Amino acid sequence: MSGPETSSTVDSATKAAVPQASMPLAVLLLACVFAAAGYSTGPMALRILLFLTGAILLFCASYFAVQIAQATVSRRLSLEALDGVITGDDDASYVTDDALKIHLMNAAAMARVDRRHIQQLPAAFGDLFAHPEAALGSLLLRCRARGAATEDVVTRRGHLRLGVRQSTADLYLWTLTRLSERVGADRAANVISLPMMTAGPSGTILFMNDALRSIVGGRVKTLDDVFLDADVAPGKLNRIEGQEGPIDCVVAEVPSTGGRRELYILPATGAVATVRGTEWDAIEDLPVPLLKLSVGGDVLDANREARQLLPMEITPSTRLSDLLEGLGRPVVDWLAEAAEGRGVPGPQFLRGTGEHQDTFVQVTLNLAGDGADRHLLAVLNDATELKSLEAQFVQSQKMQAIGQLAGGVAHDFNNLLTAISGHCDLLLLRHDQGDTDYADLIQIHQNANRAASLVGQLLAFSRKQNLMPEVIDLRDTLSDLTHLLNRLVGEKVTLTLNHDPVLRHIRADKRQLEQVLMNLVVNARDAMPDGGEIMVETENVVLTEPLERDRATVPPGEYCRLRVIDRGTGILPEKLPKIFEPFYTSKRQGEGTGLGLSTAYGIVKQTGGFIFADTVLGEGSTFTLYFPSHDKPAAQAAPAPEVVEDAPAAPSDAVVLLVEDEAPVRAFASRALRMRGYEVLEADSAEAALELLQDPDLAVDIFVTDVIMPGKDGPTWVREALEDRPETRVVFVSGYAEDSFSEHQSLIPNSVFLPKPFSLTELTTTVQRQMA
Numbered sequence: 001m002s003g004p005e006t007s008s009t010v011d012s013a014t015k016a017a018v019p020q021a022s023m024p025l026a027v028l029l030l031a032c033v034f035a036a037a038g039y040s041t042g043p044m045a046l047r048i049l050l051f052l053t054g055a056i057l058l059f060c061a062s063y064f065a066v067q068i069a070q071a072t073v074s075r076r077l078s079l080e081a082l083d084g085v086i087t088g089d090d091d092a093s094y095v096t097d098d099a100l101k102i103h104l105m106n107a108a109a110m111a112r113v114d115r116r117h118i119q120q121l122p123a124a125f126g127d128l129f130a131h132p133e134a135a136l137g138s139l140l141l142r143c144r145a146r147g148a149a150t151e152d153v154v155t156r157r158g159h160l161r162l163g164v165r166q167s168t169a170d171l172y173l174w175t176l177t178r179l180s181e182r183v184g185a186d187r188a189a190n191v192i193s194l195p196m197m198t199a200g201p202s203g204t205i206l207f208m209n210d211a212l213r214s215i216v217g218g219r220v221k222t223l224d225d226v227f228l229d230a231d232v233a234p235g236k237l238n239r240i241e242g243q244e245g246p247i248d249c250v251v252a253e254v255p256s257t258g259g260r261r262e263l264y265i266l267p268a269t270g271a272v273a274t275v276r277g278t279e280w281d282a283i284e285d286l287p288v289p290l291l292k293l294s295v296g297g298d299v300l301d302a303n304r305e306a307r308q309l310l311p312m313e314i315t316p317s318t319r320l321s322d323l324l325e326g327l328g329r330p331v332v333d334w335l336a337e338a339a340e341g342r343g344v345p346g347p348q349f350l351r352g353t354g355e356h357q358d359t360f361v362q363v364t365l366n367l368a369g370d371g372a373d374r375h376l377l378a379v380l381n382d383a384t385e386l387k388s389l390e391a392q393f394v395q396s397q398k399m400q401a402i403g404q405l406a407g408g409v410a411h412d413f414n415n416l417l418t419a420i421s422g423h424c425d426l427l428l429l430r431h432d433q434g435d436t437d438y439a440d441l442i443q444i445h446q447n448a449n450r451a452a453s454l455v456g457q458l459l460a461f462s463r464k465q466n467l468m469p470e471v472i473d474l475r476d477t478l479s480d481l482t483h484l485l486n487r488l489v490g491e492k493v494t495l496t497l498n499h500d501p502v503l504r505h506i507r508a509d510k511r512q513l514e515q516v517l518m519n520l521v522v523n524a525r526d527a528m529p530d531g532g533e534i535m536v537e538t539e540n541v542v543l544t545e546p547l548e549r550d551r552a553t554v555p556p557g558e559y560c561r562l563r564v565i566d567r568g569t570g571i572l573p574e575k576l577p578k579i580f581e582p583f584y585t586s587k588r589q590g591e592g593t594g595l596g597l598s599t600a601y602g603i604v605k606q607t608g609g610f611i612f613a614d615t616v617l618g619e620g621s622t623f624t625l626y627f628p629s630h631d632k633p634a635a636q637a638a639p640a641p642e643v644v645e646d647a648p649a650a651p652s653d654a655v656v657l658l659v660e661d662e663a664p665v666r667a668f669a670s671r672a673l674r675m676r677g678y679e680v681l682e683a684d685s686a687e688a689a690l691e692l693l694q695d696p697d698l699a700v701d702i703f704v705t706d707v708i709m710p711g712k713d714g715p716t717w718v719r720e721a722l723e724d725r726p727e728t729r730v731v732f733v734s735g736y737a738e739d740s741f742s743e744h745q746s747l748i749p750n751s752v753f754l755p756k757p758f759s760l761t762e763l764t765t766t767v768q769r770q771m772a
Helices: 003-016 018-039 044-086 107-112 132-146 179-191 210-216 304-309 331-339 384-429 438-461 474-489 510-526 596-607 663-675 686-692 714-722 742-746 760-771
Strands: 092-096 102-105 148-155 158-166 172-178 196-199 205-208 237-242 245-255 261-267 290-293 299-302 348-352 360-368 375-382 470-472 493-498 505-508 532-543 547-549 552-554 557-565 610-616 620-630 655-659 679-683 702-706 729-734 751-755
Touching: 044 092, 044 102, 092 107, 132 148, 132 158, 196 210, 205 210, 210 237, 245 375, 290 304, 304 375, 331 360, 331 375, 360 384, 384 438, 384 663, 384 760, 470 474, 470 510, 474 493, 474 510, 474 532, 505 510, 505 620, 510 532, 510 557, 510 596, 510 620, 552 610, 596 610, 596 620, 655 663, 655 686, 663 679, 663 702, 663 760, 679 686, 686 702, 686 714, 702 714, 702 760, 714 729, 729 760, 751 760
Parallel strands: 493 532, 655 679, 655 702, 702 729, 729 751
Antiparallel strands: 092 102, 092 172, 148 158, 158 172, 196 205, 196 261, 237 245, 245 261, 290 299, 290 375, 348 360, 360 375, 470 505, 532 557, 547 552, 557 620, 610 620
């Protein structure tokens, strides 16, 4: 900046300090008045008070004067230092205060505006922003928060970057850089032989290099003026309007900020003859990953971006199949078809080989060269994030589908088991222990119970089991379970418990939580065939921000964390994502059902918690469980329930309406209730039950109905029936969990729930209690 311009600017800064200096001058004059009054005649006390007031004011005036002088000198020195910084800078530079008043401008900034009419920075940038005050104010706020801030601006004259940096407490240095010229120069130096352009979000061409201008015959304004196709398809064959007619080419796109697109025009089948420099060095620095491949699959060359994208080392003997796989067929066959023009058009998704299978790449092949130089040009695009999201979605859909299937299968099995175990109970009533058939009946009964337990695990995974949550202390639960766990792990394995002394409580079904712990400990034991140590740890944790891992997000809050740690063989990385799927097991045939971890997963999720697995092959695994903590004290152990004797015979006039669509279940239930003295009316559907109830002379004391039936479900028909019979009691039975319809049940008075499979005694006792 020239001397006069600097001098005038600094003088203006000095003048700005004059109003500030007027305040201490006024205070000084006032101090003199009070001091003079102190020497005047009058009462001694008044004169002393006036004198002291004057002295204090004199001190304040001196202090203010020194501070203002220091601030003025400091600002002058800062402005002089900044003047030395921005003088000679090719970028337009401005120095302002926090009110955006301009104090300094360099020669490049002076060339943009008329200095005589520009005092505020927004006026200097009226040609860049529609609302410069708002844009600059926002940028200034970001600068105050971070110390510096930048904003890219795209105009018809090119790409600009406005930056601001805080220099002192109240001075800011603004710099306006014209990126189009700099980037264009860099491109010309690095890839001048490749035609390229920069386009805005609306398709306006912001920049074209000389190579592209020589092809299209000069500067054009929009993408429609360059491409014959309506939509530009990156990585595919496109046609551009050349000086001598249409030209086939491949477009490689590099997304930029602000919706801008950098488009590179690559030769297709040698058609772009005007591109200078056909050697591979011409696209070494191109910001698009490219591979040069032989028809046989050898990697002839790779530019820098491709080498950075592919984590594997590329050597002269590397083949594409050494780097990528996943087509479901040999890669060389795909390349051969592409070279012969028989391949499936469009890009293909491939993944890395070996330990790099988490890397996904979208590959588009294009034939290039003639004769002996015939080769394939592969345009790569990193698709790892896309494929990761896709895998997460597919996995969640698969787990949901498996859960629905498991729940449906469990429901049907519960109906069958109800019929089997119920008729077995009826047979046992007619046989005593000395009967030759008694042992066989007991075997049927026991195996039916085992099947019911298996179904319960399926319902646990599908989160449709019945839970009885209560506030519990994990330390007490583990203490009660220690003896059983020690028996499960055997003599070669040591079980160690480490508790947080101030562990908070959780709300869960104690019985189901014990099942989770047993499953995890048994798995840890099986992972250490030669023995070792299993550690079970509990502690309080507070998450101040969401915990994102695997396919779940744990929200912030207070949790009780439980970890089961073993030093076993670990889990193979490719098997880790499948361990919570039902019936998936790595054990030998007959050693496991594959339901242990899936059951744990279902119980934890239904409780509102989270479960994660970490493993190191050969070193062991850690299962981590998060349960939301509760402030309420743990529930006291309930007294043992009284043993219910066989229910006495109901009054002879008690009438039960049994509604069940499964004939075997209906047959068993009706026989069981009639044996207890009830009069039973049967219906195989809700519609049939409502038809029976149309008889006003028919007296019914209690409804026993299935929940899920074809046509109207249980809660629906019961609500209709209760309109005319409001005092009738209700027992709902279902193979699904009570939670699946608890909202409907809460709206129905005098109703209880009995889960399937149920025994003869459970059915009759429940009905008897409802009748009491």
